[in-house]
Amino acid sequence: xxxxxxxxxxxxxxxxxxxxxxxxxxxxxxxxxxxxxxxxxxxxxxxxxxxxxxxxxxxxxxxxxxxxxxxxxxxxxxxxxxxxxxxxxxxxxxxxxxxxxxxxxxxxxxxxxxxxxxxxxxxxxxxxxxxxxxxxxxx
Amino acid sequence: xxxxxxxxxxxxxxxxxxxxxxxxxxxxxxxxxxxxxxxxxxxxxxxxxxxxxxxxxxxxxxxxxxxxxxxxxxxx
Numbered sequence: 235x236x237x238x239x240x241x242x243x244x245x246x247x248x249x250x251x252x253x254x255x256x257x258x259x260x261x262x263x264x265x266x267x268x269x270x271x272x273x274x275x276x277x278x279x280x281x282x283x284x285x286x287x288x289x290x291x292x293x294x295x296x297x298x299x300x301x302x303x304x305x306x307x308x309x310x311x312x313x314x315x316x317x318x319x320x321x322x323x324x325x326x327x328x329x330x331x332x333x334x335x336x337x338x339x340x341x342x343x344x345x346x347x348x349x350x351x352x353x354x355x356x357x358x359x360x361x362x363x364x365x366x367x368x369x370x371x372x373x
Numbered sequence: 374x375x376x377x378x379x380x381x382x383x384x385x386x387x388x389x390x391x392x393x394x395x396x397x398x399x400x401x402x403x404x405x406x407x408x409x410x411x412x413x414x415x416x417x418x419x420x421x422x423x424x425x426x427x428x429x430x431x432x433x434x435x436x437x438x439x440x441x442x443x444x445x446x447x448x449x
Binding site: 298302303304305306309310312313314316317320321323324325326335339342343 | 425
């Protein structure tokens, strides 16, 4: 049969198919309900990470296409995806190394790309709009 | 495994390259070929267990050294 979601602790009191009356039955139902909530956490993680990776993928492909002055970014989708898959497969040997790097290495490493470079871009855009001659004879 | 890899890459190229040739987009075709070759090389290296330069492993050392140099203590 199926394994009980609450584990071995509640096996003596009530089996999954068995009906339990009274307060004990309510607590038992609550425990089963709470145990099955981790599907929601997994689903949320899946959806949000999918959105994040989609945005990164699109910006990578579009940026490379604009950098190479291509007419369309479509030919780059498949090769970039294959390169990402091949590199991500041997980026971390184990799961714990990924957790360690995300905790201790990545914040300092990402400060360059997520704080310094966007700030420089923002300041340069502000300076360009400051010195741009809007509505002049050059346009 | 290598045979399946090359078969997959050949199928993808046969799906995409004729359209680019027909539309005479030589610049796109060049970019596609170069990136596809890079993907093939990295995939073969991964299948043959040949170590390729790992950005995570290399940045760990300079991040740790930089932290120790800037703040005077190591967090590890």
